[in-house]
Amino acid sequence: KAGQAREILLYNRARVFAFVLALGEIDDLKYAAAAGAINYGFPVIADTVIPQILPTGVTQHEHVVSQPFNTIPGKDDLERAEKLVQKAIETRGVKIKLTEVPVPVPYGSAFEGEVVRKKDMRVEFGGKYSRAFEYLRLLPMEEVEDGKIEVIGPDFSEVEEGGAMDLGILIEVAGRKMQTDFEPVLERQVHYFVNGASGVQHIGQRDIAWIRISKAAADKGFTLEHFGKILHARFHGEFGAIVDKVQVKVITDPALHAEWLEKARDAYNERNERMGSLKDDAVDEFYTCTLCQSFAPTHVCIVSPERLGLCGAYNWLDCKASYEINPTGPNQPILLGDTVDPVKGYWTGTNDVAVKNSQGTVHEVAMYSIMENPMTACGCFECIVMLIPEANGVMVVSREDTSMTPAGMTFSTLAGMAGGGLQTPGVMGVGKYYLTSPKFISADGGFKRVVWMSSVLKKTMAEEFQAVAEREGEPDLIDRIADETVCTDVDGLMAWMEEHEHPALFMDPIF
Known part of the structure; x- marks a missing residue:
């Protein structure tokens, strides 16, 4: 009018x-x-x-x-x-939403959790024989061309059937409402998005991603370019409110792969350090993470300021940001309620959430103990912590370590005990930066209980672990922790501990 x-x-x-x-x-x-x-x-x-x-x-x-x-x-x-x-x-400000994912294989939530067995596998990226990483970063609008997908390097057609190759997935996004704090939230969605393709299996995250493509998917024409098509379509579909443009680079060129892997790791470290001095006692809510329930339906991560998700990709701030982006998503706030046991880490709120999200299979979760009602795990953990009874302590084995351990099992065998949503006292899957937290199995004695650790962790996190050792009042503790280069059995471990007077020998019994 x-x-x-x-x-x-x-x-x-x-x-x-x-x-x-x-x-x-x-x-x-x-x-x-x-x-x-x-x-x-x-x-x-x-x-x-x-x-x-x-x-x-x-x-x-x-x-x-x-x-x-x-x-x-x-x-x-x-x-x-x-x-x-x-x-x-x-x-x-027009928002683009793609209604179909343009791939040659069936796509949908029904295929999440699909496992590609070795005998059915055309190629794998990451895992035991290669390295795969995924990294999402925010760029200015003018530097992102929406829908641009590049495969830089050879395709897997040049790899023998059942073989492996290095892979990097670089996702560059732009948006007026996009923030740097949202990067890890969106990056973790790669696991969810890629798993929707029939014949494709995705496990892990960051620089320990593990992807398999089946022979059936490859025969139907699935290529590396389709990873980009999936991510472009799904990011627009799920996060169109904050993402305006998406471009993807799929990297297999060895030199470029090494260069971007280093850049990605620098970004991961910066994200890990964002939590600063925020403590569990300073907040009145933790967060759930149920992103991996397609693989482990009875598992739920409980993420606190001092205990990041076992995948290592989500900390408390990331979950908070994820909830702001998607209030009905996998990261929901947990009101702590009454404190049941502050030492072991029991609250009425966390216990209620554990029961609800585990379909009643888990009744309690101790946030700070490995020996009593430890948190469950899916299969995306960066490390496994396991009790060594004879040593009165625990060992820590990295996903990147393929050697034998004092437990008599390799990482891949141990993963079957630690994952799948099982609650097994004495066994726990964790994110590697949880090892540096003051709340790391604090109810059981903390970091001084670590008697054996994969050398790759000792090397890549040397500065962080040294700071932990000094905090614990044992400046030379890292040198007294054994690794696979000195022993891979219990007898060798006990001899090492006695020779180096490891503090776990003089602590109260762990159980």
Whole structure:
């Protein structure tokens, strides 16, 4: 109606996702028409040099954007035209949602948790024989080309059947509402998104991802490029509110893989350090994580400021951010309620959540003990902590360690005991940075109980562990912890501990 200009403007801004694409030289008539469009809440994007009006106000974002056609990068006019349209979509704030995932295999939640056996496998990335990583980072709008998917290096067609190769998945996103704090939240979704493809198995995260493609999927035409197509479609579909653009680089080139693996690890470390001095006692809520229930239906992670998720990819701040993004998602707040036992880490709230999310198979969880009602695990843990009764302590074996351990089993065998949502006193899957927490099995004696540890952990986390040793009042403790280079059986471990006077020998019995 006449006189409702403001109401019309607000309606258009919120409901009518139109824009003006002004092509060619702008004369007085075009200027007048464009000004009218702006008054209706529609931005103007021109392919010539005109004065820009960038502050927001009448329109949702910028009012007038000049994008001279001959300055747009592209191999030909068609590519430049596509980028011009993409700029218009970005300026108006149009959200793209792909209804179908463009892959040659069936795709859907029914395939989550599917296991690809070795005899059915075409190729694997990560695991025992290769290295796979996934890294998501936020970039400025102009540095991301939505839908661009690159495979840098050879495809797996060059790998023998049943073989392995290194893989890096670099996801670069941009969005007006996207924040750096959301990076690990979105990155962890790779596990969920990739597992939706029939014939594809994804386990792990960060730089210990493990992916298998079945022969059946490969025969249907599934290639490395399809990882990018899956991620582009799903990120737009699930996180369109904060993500405007997604581009994916799938890296198999050895030199580039090594370069980006190092960059990714630097980013992982920065994220790990974000928690700073935040303590469990300083908050009144923890968070659940049920992202891996497709593999372990009775498992739930309880994430606190001093105990990150066993995958190592989610800490308390990440879960908090995840809940802000998706209030009905896998990370839900846990009101702690009454404190049952502050030493072992029992609260009425955490126990109630454990019962509910484990389908009644777990009745209590001790946040700070390995010997009494330890937290369950799926299969994504970075390390396994296990009791060595003879040593009055525990060993820590890394996923990256393929050697024998004093428990008489390798990591892969131990994983069957630690994972699957089983609650087994004396066995626990953890994120490696939980080892540095003051709450690491604090009810059982803490870090001084560690008597054997994979050398890869001792090397890669040397500074962090030294700080822990000094905090525990044992500055030379790390040198007194055995590893696979000195012993892989109990007799050798006991001899080492006695020779080096490991403090666990003089502590109270662990059980």
